[in-house]
Amino acid sequence: MTSTSTVPRFSILIVNPNTSRHMTDALKPIVNSLNYNDIHFDYFTAPALTSVTIEETGRVVPGVPSINSGDDSANSALHCRPFLEPLIPKYDAFLVACYSAHPLVAMLKEDIKKLERKTGSTSNSNIRRRYVTGIFEASVSTSLSLISSFQLLGTDDLRKVQADDTFGIVSTGSIWKAELSKAVAEMLAGPGGSSSGNIARFAGVETTGLTAVELHDTPPDEVRKRMSDATERLIKNTSSPVTVICLGCAGMAGMEEAVRAGCIRAYGEDAGERVRIVDGVVAGVGMLVNACKARF
Incomplete structure (x- = not known):
C-alpha cells in the first residue's frame, strides 16, 4: 500500500x-x-x-x-x-x-x-x-502509440503512409507464443483476428521457456540469458524494424536490462538503446x- x-x-x-x-x-x-x-x-x-x-x-x-x-x-x-x-x-x-x-x-x-x-x-x-x-491490453495500446506515425512519401509527394515500425512481445513458456499472437490479432482486428493471421504492426512473440514462477526461482544469470536470447530471436526473425518490445509477463517487471541486452546484440549499441521497452504494469x-x- x-x-x-x-x-x-x-x-x-x-x-x-x-x-x-x-x-x-x-x-x-x-x-x-x-x-x-x-x-x-x-x-x-x-x-x-x-x-x-x-x-x-x-x-x-x-x-x-x-x-x-x-x-x-x-x-x-x-x-x-x-x-x-x-x-x-x-x-x-x-x-x-x-x-x-x-x-x-x-x-x-x-x-x-x-x-x-x-x-x-x-x-x-x-x-x-x-x-x-x-x-496485456495496456502494453499493446501503449506500443501502438509509440510506433504509429504518418509520414509523407516526399517533399513533392503529399501522400501519407504509416511508418513500418513494429512491436513484439517477450514472454515466458512456449504455449504463450500462439496464445498471445491470437490475442493481439483479435484485439487489433476484432473477433476472429485478421483473415491472414498476421498483423502488419506486430512482430510476434518469443518466449524464454520459463514459467512466471521460474522467472524468480531460476538463477538470475540464466533468466537474463533466456530473456536476452528470446529478444534477439524476436528481432532477427522480423523483416520490419522492431522499435518497441513488451515484457510479456507480470513476473518480468523490473527485468528490462535483459531485454535491452538482446536488443543491443541484434541491432548494435546505438539502435539497440533506442528500442522502447514497455512494462505492462x-x-x-x-x-x-x-x-x-x-x-x-
Missing part, C-alpha cells in the same frame, strides 16, 4: 489473479517508483486456500499458483471474481496484472455495469466512473490514472 503526504484523489486496486504473493510483492516497488502521490494503491492476491464453486455447473475452481496457459487465466478469472465483486464500490480503477487475454477484465467491467444499474448512477451526469484494464497504471483524472 502506498503512503502519501497528500490526500489521494483516486484509488486503484492492482489485481494479481494467481495465488503467489511474492509476485504481488514484486509489483509494489514498480508502482511506487511512478510517484503518483495523489493516487492510493491497494493490492489483491488470489486466495490460496479457498476454492470457488461455479453455480451453473457445480464445478469447483481452486486458486491458480502460476498462470501458464489460456485455461489457467480463465480458471483464475472464475476463481477471483466472487472475491473482487464486493470490492468494486471501494475503488476507482482496477488493473488485472496477468499478461494474457484475461477474462477478468471483461468480468470486472460487467460487474461495474451491474453496480451502476443497481445504484441508478447511469442517469447521473456526475457519476463516479470506474475503469478496468489488463497489463507501468503502462496499465498510467492509463488508469489518466482515465480517472480525465473522466473518460
